[in-house]
Amino acid sequence: MPDRRRSSVTLCGFALVVLLLAVSAPAEAQRDYEPLFDRFNLRLEGSWLGLSTTIRLDSEVLGRGTTLNFEDDLDLDGNKTIPSLAFEWQIARKHKVGIRYQDINRKSTAQALTEIQWGDEIIPIDARLTLGYDITQSFVDYAYFPWVKERWAAGFGLGIRVMEISASLAWDGQTIDEQGETDAAGTGPLPYLYFEYRRLFSDHWRFKAGLGWLQVKIDDIDGGQWVGRADIEYLLGRHWGFGAAVNISTIDVDWAGVQTRSNEDILTAALEMDINDVSVFVRFRF
Secondary structure, three states: OOOHHHHHHHHHHHHHHHHHHHHHOOHHHHOOOOOOOOOEEEEEEEEEEEEEEEEEEEEOOOEOOOEEEHHHHOOOOOEEEEEEEEEEEEEEOOEEEEEEEEEEEEEEEEEOOOOEEEOOEEEOOOOEEEEEEEEEEEEEEEEEEEEEOOOEEEEEEEEEEEEEEEEEEEEEOOOOOOEEEEEEEEEEEEEEEEEEEEEEOOOOEEEEEEEEEEEEEEOOEEEEEEEEEEEEEEEEOOOEEEEEEEEEEEEEEEEEEEEOOOOOOEEEEEEEEEEEEEEEEEEEEO
16 A cells, blocks of 8 residues: 555655746746736635545455445534645646645544444444544646637646545444454545636636546546536736635545555445535735
8 A cells, every 4th residue: 555655745746846847948938828827826725625425345354344424424524624735837828737735634433323344344333433534635637728719718638636545443332342443545546537618707807617527447446536626716916816716526436455554454445425615715826
């Protein structure tokens, strides 16, 4: 299982390479399509998330596990406020690369009302459950714009959503003296086809919408996802902008190769997850 720290370092390294390449690009050639596009921009967002997570962990030994809705069955908070970070680079008039990063962690304590099979563990009825759940997701997409006009542009391309998921479940039996703890973690790339449209309503108001989708089988992952974003922004001078956005991301996959960190067991996860957010942002344009 790839180490989470190594994945984060890889992502930072990729962003650094993008910045170094950007510095070498001809500045004057990249200024002729502003303000429809920015040469570079860095966006800091405050995101109000709505989350829904349904997971079933299957074991090779015990077979099909119990389907758990983390928000309903385990009292995990379905709403959370987090910072999000995004960066865009307009490589040339018709080529753009974008990155968006989120780190979401949640904890809860709940009461089991039925026996639960979680991978290779059996959790008894009436056990007190403690759940820790962490998701890191990074969206990296490339778009080619065959249509670039004075006030609008439309394009398409490819994207990849890299997800790192870890869950830790501990229990303490109430009617019998039984305690236990187990965890699972997985990292996977989820590619998608990407479409983008943007328009200038005036010299100061800019609108952008993007949509990504793909149903695919790749390595241990079999399923599909939707990724979408729409934002409206006010451009304040040459270097600043602020606005609001709506983001949607869904996933419905069967994910083999999920590994417990306490032993060498390999599990299969059936995962359905929605991560939707409303964001306000400040953008630095340079």
